[in-house]
Amino acid sequence: MPSQRKLISSGSPFETTAGYSRALVQGDWCFVSGTTGYDYKTMTMPDTVEDQTRNILKTIALVLTEAGFSLRDVVRNHYYVTDATFAARVFPILGEIFGDIRPAATMVVCELIRPEMLIEIEVTAFRG
Numbered sequence: 001m002p003s004q005r006k007l008i009s010s011g012s013p014f015e016t017t018a019g020y021s022r023a024l025v026q027g028d029w030c031f032v033s034g035t036t037g038y039d040y041k042t043m044t045m046p047d048t049v050e051d052q053t054r055n056i057l058k059t060i061a062l063v064l065t066e067a068g069f070s071l072r073d074v075v076r077n078h079y080y081v082t083d084a085t086f087a088a089r090v091f092p093i094l095g096e097i098f099g100d101i102r103p104a105a106t107m108v109v110c111e112l113i114r115p116e117m118l119i120e121i122e123v124t125a126f127r128g
Contacts, residue, residue: 008067010059012040023063028128030069034080034120035059036112049086049118053093056121064125072101073125079107080120090119 008023009015015022023032037052038045040059046052061071077098081087087107098105103123112120 006067008063010035010040010063012038013043022059023067025067025069028126030064030067030073030125030127032060032063032123032125034078034122035063036114036117036120045116049081049083049089050093052117052119053090053121056119057093057097060121060123064123067125069125069127071097073127074098074101074103074123075126076124077103077105078122079105080110080112080122081107082110082112082118084109086119 006025007021008025010022012022014020020033022035023030025031035056036045037055039055046055064070064073077094079090079094081090112118
């Protein structure tokens with residue numbers, strides 16, 4: 001029997017507008033969409049890449065918990081930053097969270113869809 005598909009929302013208005021879920025659970029996998037630094041309750045964005053990173057990680061942790069996963073289940077991360085110099089600023093924050101977990105990871109320098117967005121993080125989790 002196929003595993004049940006479960007959709008998780010963070011309450012972001014972007015999810016409805018753009019037609020996606022913050023996370024999708026399929027069997028033992030949880031795919032967390034690219035998440036930016038907004039506080040989705042107030043739709044405010046911190047000014048610094050460090051504070052945006054902390055907001056993102058809080059959102060991802062909450063979504064994973066709601067999905068029945070934890071940060072320890074994360075196996076793959078994609079980081080998107082708008083400036084290469086941000087890497088040195090966010091690596092210590094990422095290391096605090098993922099240093100013992102050590103998922104596979106990639107960081108890309110690119111433009112994001114809004115100028116206030118400095119970093120976006122997407123994760124995949126597996127429990128099996």
